[in-house]
Amino acid sequence: MAQQGAKRRRPLSRDKVVAVAVALADKGGLESVSMRALARKSRVVPMALYKHVANKEDLLDAMVDVVFGEVDFPTGADWRTAMRQRAMSMRDALLRHRWAIGLMESRTRPGPANLRHHNLVMLILREADFPFWTAIRAYNAMDSYIYGSLLQQQNLPFETPEEAVEMAAEIIAPPSLAEEYPYLAEVVVELAKRGFDFGEEFESGLNLVLDGIERLRQEEAMTTGSP
Amino acid sequence: MAQQGAKRRRPLSRDKVVAVAVALADKGGLESVSMRALARKSRVVPMALYKHVANKEDLLDAMVDVVFGEVDFPTGADWRTAMRQRAMSMRDALLRHRWAIGLMESRTRPGPANLRHHNLVMLILREADFPFWTAIRAYNAMDSYIYGSLLQQQNLPFETPEEAVEMAAEIIAPPSLAEEYPYLAEVVVELAKRGFDFGEEFESGLNLVLDGIERLRQEEAMTTGSP
DNA sequence: TTTTAGTGGTGTACGGTGTACACACAAAAG
DNA sequence: CTTTTGTGTGTACACCGTACACCACTAAAA
Numbered sequence: 001m002a003q004q005g006a007k008r009r010r011p012l013s014r015d016k017v018v019a020v021a022v023a024l025a026d027k028g029g030l031e032s033v034s035m036r037a038l039a040r041k042s043r044v045v046p047m048a049l050y051k052h053v054a055n056k057e058d059l060l061d062a063m064v065d066v067v068f069g070e071v072d073f074p075t076g077a078d079w080r081t082a083m084r085q086r087a088m089s090m091r092d093a094l095l096r097h098r099w100a101i102g103l104m105e106s107r108t109r110p111g112p113a114n115l116r117h118h119n120l121v122m123l124i125l126r127e128a129d130f131p132f133w134t135a136i137r138a139y140n141a142m143d144s145y146i147y148g149s150l151l152q153q154q155n156l157p158f159e160t161p162e163e164a165v166e167m168a169a170e171i172i173a174p175p176s177l178a179e180e181y182p183y184l185a186e187v188v189v190e191l192a193k194r195g196f197d198f199g200e201e202f203e204s205g206l207n208l209v210l211d212g213i214e215r216l217r218q219e220e221a222m223t224t225g226s227p
Numbered sequence: 228m229a230q231q232g233a234k235r236r237r238p239l240s241r242d243k244v245v246a247v248a249v250a251l252a253d254k255g256g257l258e259s260v261s262m263r264a265l266a267r268k269s270r271v272v273p274m275a276l277y278k279h280v281a282n283k284e285d286l287l288d289a290m291v292d293v294v295f296g297e298v299d300f301p302t303g304a305d306w307r308t309a310m311r312q313r314a315m316s317m318r319d320a321l322l323r324h325r326w327a328i329g330l331m332e333s334r335t336r337p338g339p340a341n342l343r344h345h346n347l348v349m350l351i352l353r354e355a356d357f358p359f360w361t362a363i364r365a366y367n368a369m370d371s372y373i374y375g376s377l378l379q380q381q382n383l384p385f386e387t388p389e390e391a392v393e394m395a396a397e398i399i400a401p402p403s404l405a406e407e408y409p410y411l412a413e414v415v416v417e418l419a420k421r422g423f424d425f426g427e428e429f430e431s432g433l434n435l436v437l438d439g440i441e442r443l444r445q446e447e448a449m450t451t452g453s454p
Numbered sequence: 455t456t457t458t459a460g461t462g463g464t465g466t467a468c469g470g471t472g473t474a475c476a477c478a479c480a481a482a483a484g
Numbered sequence: 485c486t487t488t489t490g491t492g493t494g495t496a497c498a499c500c501g502t503a504c505a506c507c508a509c510t511a512a513a514a
Contacts, residue, residue: 105332122414148373274464
């Protein structure tokens with residue numbers, strides 16, 4: 001009795017399937033996640049997946065929810081450090097799973113981790129006495145910046161400064177173009193000299209946004225009168 | 228003689244192919260742009276397209292360049308209004324072609340309109356006496372905000388306030404969830420009361436970023452000393 | 455005018471994709 | 485035991501991007 005039969009069935013589960021999909025995407029990008037490849041990696045025939053996942057859309061939805069689930073919040077800190085931490089953690093998660101940003105556009109059915117995340121952010125802001133609509137504005141501005149920043153980093157044609165110069169030089173290669181786009185040429189030159197640190201740049205912009213939010217909050221407190 | 232033959236060949240061109248592809252994507256979304264559908268719409272056999280376009284990637288690259296080409300700049304205004312105008316125009320273009328944002332992530336080979344655009348933005352900032360790295364930071368922050376904002380608008384599960392309430396109610400439907408996510412519930416309620424204007428919200432955040440950039444510039448001018 | 459070269463359009467074919475549907479079989483319930 | 489309920493299988497279909505060989509037409513050369 002018991003499972004010494006050596007080919008006892010150890011069934012998959014939705015979670016396992018999604019996890020394998022995430023791993024696959026992390027390694028080879030989103031386009032390497034096909035139902036067939038996923039099935040192969042799960043040692044199962046393609047159609048078996050459909051017992052755990054409604055269809056591919058459903059799978060992708062689940063995948064982005066995994067990413068949201070990896071973002072963590074500090075608790076008990078003031079709103080600014082809490083929001084800051086969240087932003088950094090979100091950025092880390094999106095860099096760990098570079099396919100995620102591309103999925104956000106097109107996924108419109110938020111999963112539980114996503115809902116939990118949104119709820120937590122609003123909690124932080126509201127508990128810090130943000131008026132409702134100020135909180136919405138702040139949240140919106142901040143997430144816009146975070147997502148956009150990652151989106152841009154992803155579609156820049158380089159990752160390291162060296163690559164940057166090489167690539168840029170290639171694009172601007174025809175010398176006439178350096179004259180047609182003089183300010184772009186300057187970018188190439190300066191980039192070569194000093195390099196470009198995405199993380200640093202991200203934090204800088206983040207502070208800029210946080211400053212703006214802080215000011216928004218203070219103005220609001222002024223006009224409304226404090227309790 | 229000349230072309231009364233009624234079946235004179237009127238050959239396609241790369242531009243025509245790309246234009247048809249854009250039109251197709253505008254109407255039915257990116258996933259309705261298949262080489263076969265594109266060929267059908269161009270009254271031509273699929274393989275004919277490959278005489279004008281290297282492959283589908285090439286086509287997609289060309290499509291995003293069309294979008295960049297539609298963004299226009301005011302000339303002769305101060306940097307702030309110029310940048311503001313550009314942001315609004317960019318937003319309009321991205322809303323006119325909702326598939327574009329999704330394409331940005333993954334496209335890493337900028338077309339001529341894209342290059343021209345980048346060059347122009349840097350021109351505006353540099354002519355306004357932004358130090359180089361401040362200009363880079365400003366540009367980066369602003370575009371991050373713009374793209375992110377659109378990305379968010381796109382993946383929100385609603386477009387009008389009514390849809391918002393309906394959708395949100397559906398998601399939070401199990402009454403237990405309203406207790407699990409009280410702050411999210413508040414969002415639903417407030418959204419129902421007052422609605423949500425994407426355009427207004429965009430401008431608000433944009434001002435926040437522009438303020439931040441202005442401050443960045445002034446600080447820089449302080450520490451460096453003015454000429 | 456006839457010839458020639460080159461370009462743009464065609465037809466066929468291949469290996470990939472997501473998934474509908476009918477079936478087989480293992481595990482749990484009676 | 486038998487029955488019920490799921491999970492895994494096999495086959496099949498429509499669609500995708502595109503390689504390759506071919507043909508038709510246009511425009512330049514003769």
